[in-house]
Amino acid sequence: MNTAINHHDPRPIVKPIERVSFIYPPYSHVRNDPGLKAVRDNYGVFPPLSLAYAAAVAEREGLAVQLIDANALEWGPARTAAAVREFRPDLLAFTITTYMFYLTLKWIRVLREVVDAPVLIGGQHLSFYPRESLTHTEIDYGLMGEAEICLPPLLAVSREGKNPAEVPGLARRVDGHVKINPPASPLADLDAAPFPLRHPLPHDRYYSFMSHRRNFTVLMSSRGCPFRCTFCPLGGVPFRARSADNVCQEIAECLERYEVREIDFFDATFTVDKRRVLEIGDQINRRGLSFAWAMRSRLDLLDRGLLAALAGAGCRRVYFGIESADPGLQQRLGKPVDLRQARRMIAAAHQLGMEAFGFFMLGAPGETRKTIRRTVAFSLRTRLDYAQYNKYTPYPDSELYNELIRETGHDYWREYILDEQREPQLPRLGTTLTEAGLNRAIRRAFLRFYLRPSIAGRVLLRLRSSGEFRRLLRAAWAMLREKPKTLSKLPSEKKPSRSFP
Numbered sequence: 001m002n003t004a005i006n007h008h009d010p011r012p013i014v015k016p017i018e019r020v021s022f023i024y025p026p027y028s029h030v031r032n033d034p035g036l037k038a039v040r041d042n043y044g045v046f047p048p049l050s051l052a053y054a055a056a057v058a059e060r061e062g063l064a065v066q067l068i069d070a071n072a073l074e075w076g077p078a079r080t081a082a083a084v085r086e087f088r089p090d091l092l093a094f095t096i097t098t099y100m101f102y103l104t105l106k107w108i109r110v111l112r113e114v115v116d117a118p119v120l121i122g123g124q125h126l127s128f129y130p131r132e133s134l135t136h137t138e139i140d141y142g143l144m145g146e147a148e149i150c151l152p153p154l155l156a157v158s159r160e161g162k163n164p165a166e167v168p169g170l171a172r173r174v175d176g177h178v179k180i181n182p183p184a185s186p187l188a189d190l191d192a193a194p195f196p197l198r199h200p201l202p203h204d205r206y207y208s209f210m211s212h213r214r215n216f217t218v219l220m221s222s223r224g225c226p227f228r229c230t231f232c233p234l235g236g237v238p239f240r241a242r243s244a245d246n247v248c249q250e251i252a253e254c255l256e257r258y259e260v261r262e263i264d265f266f267d268a269t270f271t272v273d274k275r276r277v278l279e280i281g282d283q284i285n286r287r288g289l290s291f292a293w294a295m296r297s298r299l300d301l302l303d304r305g306l307l308a309a310l311a312g313a314g315c316r317r318v319y320f321g322i323e324s325a326d327p328g329l330q331q332r333l334g335k336p337v338d339l340r341q342a343r344r345m346i347a348a349a350h351q352l353g354m355e356a357f358g359f360f361m362l363g364a365p366g367e368t369r370k371t372i373r374r375t376v377a378f379s380l381r382t383r384l385d386y387a388q389y390n391k392y393t394p395y396p397d398s399e400l401y402n403e404l405i406r407e408t409g410h411d412y413w414r415e416y417i418l419d420e421q422r423e424p425q426l427p428r429l430g431t432t433l434t435e436a437g438l439n440r441a442i443r444r445a446f447l448r449f450y451l452r453p454s455i456a457g458r459v460l461l462r463l464r465s466s467g468e469f470r471r472l473l474r475a476a477w478a479m480l481r482e483k484p485k486t487l488s489k490l491p492s493e494k495k496p497s498r499s500f501p
């Protein structure tokens with residue numbers, strides 16, 4: 001496909017960058033991520049962690065930083081633009097995802113009308129499609145990789161007149177062509193990264209569909225993942241973990257400065273290094289850090305002793321990525337799960353007073369009616385408190401997506417980033433299930449799981465406020481009557497819609 005650009009070079013950085021606005025627009029549902037889309041208005045409101053990390057790097061470099069979470073604040077483009085104009089930034093910065101690409105572009109256009117500053121984007125998406133992203137002239141610069149490594153050299157270009165060719169991971173247009181510098185290596189010592197910039201964030205507005213306390217926030221104690229599940233792009237990001245001490249310092253900051261009472265650890269797999277997580281639990285107790293928390297883990301990385309230790313340190317909920325109960329499909333997904341161990345760990349979590357939440361994925365290559373029946377039956381036989389049945393989506397840079405490219409000759413997401421009109425209608429390979437059949441199976445699975453008296457009763461008992469109750473009902477309703485809409489609409493001033501990763 002032709003990636004020629006009909007426009008000119010990036011807006012130059014004409015003066016030293018001293019002021020940066022980091023903007024997080026409200027995000028919308030994702031057309032090709034229907035399982036998630038279904039809970040868009042109800043999954044919760046989460047802090048923009050990636051952007052807060054990048055903003056923290058800028059502040060550490062001595063810049064004046066504005067960080068606007070327009071999503072949580074429920075600010076529309078006009079109100080956000082007014083705040084940005086008043087701040088007078090030298091640079092506008094955004095995090096961008098493949099799925100939200102055009103929505104973010106629309107916001108960039110609105111903000112560029114009020115501020116004549118170059119636009120910088122970052123985020124994992126950029127490492128997948130840097131060239132395609134930079135064909136859009138709304139964007140001047142893209143940084144592939146982690147802000148801790150890439151942003152300081154870019155700022156040095158503006159301050160010291162250094163050569164942009166030396167900025168690792170920089171993507172920009174030169175003479176009408178996109179030029180991409182070699183990527184930076186990942187940050188080796190995560191403890192050297194500043195904590196995400198939380199002081200500008202509206203902490204009282206964050207909640208998760210599952211959370212019980214406010215203020216609520218999210219935290220990453222590690223980056224990347226050592227496993228290689230074929231449906232997930234995160235296996236390509238090398239696993240690195242922060243020390244227990246560093247993690248507990250950030251927890252303490254959240255509790256003391258921002259009155260946080262509940263934290264969701266968003267690590268892809270929290271318990272990769274058992275010694276480290278035991279040390280985190282130990283330090284939480286020794287420092288007297290009192291808060292409820294949740295984490296995501298693989299069942300093969302847990303044992304009863306570990307779960308008991310984490311429960312003793314305040315862990316109230318475990319999210320298990322089970323995906324499928326069919327051995328053949330598990331193999332295909334690169335995620336073999338020992339179902340007996342799974343049942344034992346779920347029961348153990350339950351006995352220890354933790355909520356057990358199971359993620360299942362339906363519709364991947366190799367799925368049949370029989371494998372779906374097997375997975376749903378398994379989910380019903382366990383002591384899970386909550387189950388989520390997501391429809392499989394081929395994510396860019398995952399092994400299964402690369403297979404799809406090879407088989408069809410199309411990189412659908414790439415084509416979409418090059419041209420908004422080509423909203424990707426990704427074919428569902430390796431399964432005879434139709435989209436409608438899959439939707440029906442997912443709906444039935446939800447109903448069968450949640451309409452059991454034991455679960456419905458338990459859920460009701462655990463809901464402490466009427467607000468949570470209403471959110472849960474709305475989510476359930478949305479899950480059952482999902483209907484496709486178009487991507488990339490600018491949200492109205494009053495009612496931004498939300499979704500979940």
Ligand code: B12
Pocket residue numbers: 025026027028029030033036037046047048049050051053054093094095096097098099100120121122123124125128143145146147148151218220223224232233234266267268395396498499500501
């Ligand atoms: C926390 C989280 C969220 C939170 C907070 C959002 C956020 N962006 O911080 C919530 C719940 C709101 C969320 C929502 C969504 N998310 Co999310 N989310 C994550 C998660 C789990 C952690 C992000 C994080 O903090 N990582 C740690 C930091 C250090 O790494 P990082 O995110 O890569 O950020 C570094 C660099 O990329 C870079 N960087 C990032 N942004 C910027 C910006 C600038 C200007 C610069 C210089 C650098 C820079 O510097 C950062 C610091 O080193 C990641 C998966 C993961 N484990 O990383 C997914 C992930 C980022 N999310 C993803 C997706 C798809 C979404 C949603 C579209 C989901 C949906 N269905 O709606 C929405 C989109 C919202 C949006 N507009 O961004 C995808 C993006 C993939 C892609 N192809 O683009 C990821 C990678 C998950 C995945 N594997 O699919 N998400």
